[in-house]
Amino acid sequence: MAVSLPVACFIAAVGIGILVEAAAGVFKMWTYRSPPFVLVNVVVVFGLIQGYGVGWVIGGHGALRGVFPVLFMVGAVLGILIEGLNQYLLHAWSWSDRPLFGISRAIDKSAFVGVAWGFAPLFTVLFARLIVKASMGV
Amino acid sequence: MDVPRLSFMDRLHAAILAIGGSGLVCAYWIAFFHSDLTLPKFVHNVDNPDVVRLATVYMGFESAFPLADLLVAVTSALAAFYLIGRDAKAVLFGLIASGALGFLAFIDISFNLLHGLYAPANLFSDSGLQMEAVINVGCVVGATWSIWRLWGHPLRRAEDRPSRLRAMETASLDTAGN
Numbered sequence: 663m664a665v666s667l668p669v670a671c672f673i674a675a676v677g678i679g680i681l682v683e684a685a686a687g688v689f690k691m692w693t694y695r696s697p698p699f700v701l702v703n704v705v706v707v708f709g710l711i712q713g714y715g716v717g718w719v720i721g722g723h724g725a726l727r728g729v730f731p732v733l734f735m736v737g738a739v740l741g742i743l744i745e746g747l748n749q750y751l752l753h754a755w756s757w758s759d760r761p762l763f764g765i766s767r768a769i770d771k772s773a774f775v776g777v778a779w780g781f782a783p784l785f786t787v788l789f790a791r792l793i794v795k796a797s798m799g800v
Numbered sequence: 801m802d803v804p805r806l807s808f809m810d811r812l813h814a815a816i817l818a819i820g821g822s823g824l825v826c827a828y829w830i831a832f833f834h835s836d837l838t839l840p841k842f843v844h845n846v847d848n849p850d851v852v853r854l855a856t857v858y859m860g861f862e863s864a865f866p867l868a869d870l871l872v873a874v875t876s877a878l879a880a881f882y883l884i885g886r887d888a889k890a891v892l893f894g895l896i897a898s899g900a901l902g903f904l905a906f907i908d909i910s911f912n913l914l915h916g917l918y919a920p921a922n923l924f925s926d927s928g929l930q931m932e933a934v935i936n937v938g939c940v941v942g943a944t945w946s947i948w949r950l951w952g953h954p955l956r957r958a959e960d961r962p963s964r965l966r967a968m969e970t971a972s973l974d975t976a977g978n
């Protein structure tokens with residue numbers, strides 16, 4: 663059965679989200695205030711917002727060559743917004759004392775991870791196209 | 801952490817950085833790749849070979865901007881993020897964002913002037929070019945205001961420490977009161 667690109671974007675983004683959360687759990691980078699927040703982050707933020715929203719809406723039509731910077735730009739800006747909401751308002755997750763790539767302050771970790779969110783829609787679109795091709799047996 | 805309250809002007813500045821420097825830049829490029837909203841009318845003219853040649857050059861020139869605008873959008877968002885947290889890095893990222901925004905605006909203005917796109921006859925007849933002129937002016941004014949404000953901001957000398965910032969503000973209030 664052939665998978666459509668929007669569905670593939672959602673699946674790819676959720677897959678990336680699961681990998682990121684698993685890696686964060688293994689290296690104890692951040693902890694959630696309550697377990698449902700992990701689910702919300704993977705399904706809503708990764709899957710719906712960065713995957714379906716940014717990945718499909720911006721990168722799901724036509725050639726990818728010119729649109730790559732826009733995918734990263736929108737993903738990173740939304741990422742910084744999400745990290746800012748958590749840092750100043752929601753406090754859904756908190757940073758451990760372990761440095762992240764040499765960064766020790768919580769606010770700097772949030773900013774760094776906010777920018778890194780830019781890679782989520784980028785890889786989502788790449789993986790989603792592979793999923794569609796694999797589903798068609800190409 | 802004991803963080804001093806944000807002033808009204810800092811809130812306004814953070815909102816301008818987040819909405820103008822990040823949000824509108826993202827919206828512009830989404831529209832550029834998915835609609836004709838941002839394109840001047842002359843690029844649709846296929847009758848005149850000279851205009852077609854200029855449209856090809858114009859589209860090639862515009863297509864080079866997303867990577868550079870990525871720097872503006874991300875550093876603007878970071879500046880707003882740090883400004884809300886009353887962190888000194890707001891000044892660093894704000895100056896990078898404003899400097900880059902001004903630089904890109906002047907390149908755009910220079911291209912449009914040199915190719916006659918801002919000649920009154922073209923400007924008055926093409927709503928796309930009018931929008932571009934408004935964006936160019938907005939970028940130059942916004943970047944200049946942001947640089948001017950950040951250069952005199954107390955966070956520029958605060959060394960990342962909200963407690964020190966508060967001490968500086970208290971000291972300046974005491975000085976003003978004496």
